[in-house]
Amino acid sequence: MARTEFPAKATHAQTRAHNASLVLRALYDLGPISRAAIARLTGLTRTSVGELVAELEQDGLAQEVGRGPSTGGKAPTLVSLIDDARHMVTLDLGERTFTAALLNLRGEIQRRATRNLDGADGDAAVALVHDLIDELLAGPHSPILGIGVGTPGIVDSEGTIRWAVNLSWTDLPLGKRLAAHYNLPTVVANDSRAAAFATFLFEGEDRPTNLIAIKVGHGIGAGLVLDGQLFDGDGFGAGEIGHIVIEPDGAPCHCGRFGCLETVASVPAILRRAFFQAAESGVRIPQSIEAIAAAAAAGDELALGVVRAAGRALGMAVASLTGALDVRRIVVLGSATVLGEPWFEAIRDEARRRTLATLARDTEVVNGGPADDAVLLGTCALLLTRELGLTVRR
Amino acid sequence: MARTEFPAKATHAQTRAHNASLVLRALYDLGPISRAAIARLTGLTRTSVGELVAELEQDGLAQEVGRGPSTGGKAPTLVSLIDDARHMVTLDLGERTFTAALLNLRGEIQRRATRNLDGADGDAAVALVHDLIDELLAGPHSPILGIGVGTPGIVDSEGTIRWAVNLSWTDLPLGKRLAAHYNLPTVVANDSRAAAFATFLFEGEDRPTNLIAIKVGHGIGAGLVLDGQLFDGDGFGAGEIGHIVIEPDGAPCHCGRFGCLETVASVPAILRRAFFQAAESGVRIPQSIEAIAAAAAAGDELALGVVRAAGRALGMAVASLTGALDVRRIVVLGSATVLGEPWFEAIRDEARRRTLATLARDTEVVNGGPADDAVLLGTCALLLTRELGLTVRR
DNA sequence: CGGACTTTGTCCATAGGCTGGACAAAGAAC
DNA sequence: GTTCTTTGTCCAGCCTATGGACAAAGTCCG
The missing domain is CATH 1.10.10.10 (Winged helix-like DNA-binding domain superfamily/Winged helix DNA-binding domain)
Known part of the structure; x- marks a missing residue:
């Protein structure tokens, strides 16, 4: 400890x-x-x-x-x-795609680059990272403030990736390696937490002191900004709410337990549930989260049920977060936000049902949208803080 | 916000x-x-x-x-x-009794005083506070560093008690009043959070950076020490976990919802459950938490069941805290700790069952004992921090 | 149009407080 | 007894905040 x-x-x-x-x-x-x-x-x-x-x-x-x-x-x-006085290269190491961008001090994207992972992992995945950085640095740019990497998994403050399942990385000192290779300040952070920090920093002048951003997509993760600082936790796992157990007798999770939040409320989980429900009822099976959203918006009871169930599960997590932390601004972002109001209403209802009335009244659950660039912006925000001291405490 | x-x-x-x-x-x-x-x-x-x-x-x-x-x-x-270079007066405004003490810089109690509340509330209760302070200040003492008050309810950073149910106080600026009356620095804080801060500060030189202390007695409350600082939350309600909903279809709670943690895991809740179970089975009804503890220790299955159920409920709260915050040192204190190992094992089991294995492995749920003086020590710790700058960040 | 008043940005002397080297005192090792 | 180390203090130097003074550049009003 x-x-x-x-x-x-x-x-x-x-x-x-x-x-x-x-x-x-x-x-x-x-x-x-x-x-x-x-x-x-x-x-x-x-x-x-x-x-x-x-x-x-x-x-x-x-x-x-x-x-x-x-x-x-x-x-x-x-x-x-001078917005373009410095540029940064930041990366979002996604499930299937690595995205990178060259950003200015305002987080405005100057150039992008992507690589499909195609099953690459280990050293091959690291090579892709270099590849992307090289490509972006090849073009014209201002002096580079640093390199930022957002990745799934647990990352310590030194920039070592403790483990990232889908890339089969364990104890990879990516931060140090990139810093040494490019001779540039480097930040490596968990993707959800980076996204949370972006949401915080780019809120503008009246950013709240506390904010929780929950990213719901393939996985579920949150970032906790407490007193204006990204909170780490003892093992750099703060905000890893994807495996909070919601239904003790629920479906098995790849983490080995049953009924984790991700088995109920993540995009794959929602698709799975919709699949089974549709198959049972003999109706057309929705192929995407967008299709489910459309069906729910059109009043399809089956789709609405699935959406609401997922929302309620997330609402339970929100309730336990706000109950414990009394943080009143919750931003939900990620691909699941296409589910729209029915989903958000379910989140809010369940959160309200499970927390003190006075607390629930002042808590806002905000739709942060798909926020495709949130991870890219997040490590940018971290670089701005670390290299320029843009946010400070005391 | x-x-x-x-x-x-x-x-x-x-x-x-x-x-x-x-x-x-x-x-x-x-x-x-x-x-x-x-x-x-x-x-x-x-x-x-x-x-x-x-x-x-x-x-x-x-x-x-x-x-x-x-x-x-x-x-x-x-x-x-010089341990006795300064003294402090601190108070613990309990459910039925107000306790006060004169402490030195080490938190060693020099003198005590108590008053039974006897149903006094409002101004009468405030009078008791003055009474206690006056009594302790009447005796010999070193220069007074300040006055510290630990109270149930929500307290803001200005020392105003937003509300404290049992004393029928709302928006009482106790901190300012005492500071003005005695012309001394004054700290007013929620009791559970004060207790948590005491647990942190008096841990000695290798106090952890993060710690959660959960006080289980008549009520249930936690204090979050994050990065060496007591975390407030947006409405000074961080750590108020007593009303996290554990059993959505459970017993009604005085807060208006059903199945709050306090309806399941607090000392009164445990007594109530034991009462009903014993009445149902026609056995002798335990009159105190100590009696239940003794019965459980003696292998009484009925008592053990009640104790374990309460422990599991608390374990759920612990799981949601550690899952969200990744804080690895949890200290449980308060009168319920007399329930001993069966209870603690239930807490740990349930917490383990509901959090990631890697996380659970490194999380320790420590028995902090009844800690009768924890609140007195807690506001002492807050005074040491605020008036002497004993702990600092950066 | 001119004088009085404000606001802005810079200059300067002063002071608080950290820095690092020098030095004497005090002890150990040989 | 000599040499080496460690401790605690002293002192000159430097960094940086402070606050007053001042000129420049406005507004406002008669």
């Missing part, structure tokens, strides 16, 4: 870095803004802000962009972040 | 305070220790440590206590915390 080590001492350099990140964050969140306004918002003196902005200009991260309207005195000089 | 405000700027004073708390913590955890050793452990220069220790001596918090053994050079001067 991780023990509390002695925290690092505080130095002047850290103080400076902290204040620099305050300025950066003001610039990032509040668009073109004057030095004086930054000083008011952050509490820093105009002197310090001036120096820090000068540093950012030196680094090519910020520039003056004209004057703003006067409020009774000298008109302010507006300073703006 | 709480939004991320702009974090405070960093100043030299903060840097100093941070480093001061590192020194204090070394002193607190590692007993009599030399300045040089502190410097090595914290990474601070001997110069800084010397200054900071001098400040602590100035404040009467530390003193030199002789020389240590030489390791080949000048023998180190050992410095020690």
